[in-house]
Amino acid sequence: MSDKPSNNVYWATNIRIVTVCLIIWALVSFGFGIVLRPLLSGISVGGTDLGFWFAQQGSILVFLALIFFYAFRMNRLDREHGVDEE
Numbered sequence: 353m354s355d356k357p358s359n360n361v362y363w364a365t366n367i368r369i370v371t372v373c374l375i376i377w378a379l380v381s382f383g384f385g386i387v388l389r390p391l392l393s394g395i396s397v398g399g400t401d402l403g404f405w406f407a408q409q410g411s412i413l414v415f416l417a418l419i420f421f422y423a424f425r426m427n428r429l430d431r432e433h434g435v436d437e438e
Contacts, residue, residue, distance in 0.1 A: 362433045369425055373418045381411035 384392065389403030397405045430436040 358433060361436075362429065365429055366426070369422065369429075377415060377418055380406060380414045396399075418427055421428055 383405035384403065389401075389407065392403035392406070393401040395402040427436065
């Protein structure tokens with residue numbers, strides 16, 4: 353990874369992936385769990401309303417899914433740019 357254009361593309365893609373993950377995480381944890389909770393209260397999931405489920409369990413599960421997505425996507429990006437671990 354010695355050429356500068358490749359470095360710029362790599363880091364721009366990395367920052368884009370991080371930004372998307374943070375937006376999804378904020379939307380699910382803050383948006384669905386707090387701000388939109390009154391709108392989601394009529395939908396029942398597992399004996400409780402959907403807003404409460406997002407606040408208690410959904411945001412944690414989405415966070416874990418984002419961790420695995422980030423690891424998968426960064427491994428693929430590393431391979432594309434020749435900086436992967438062998």
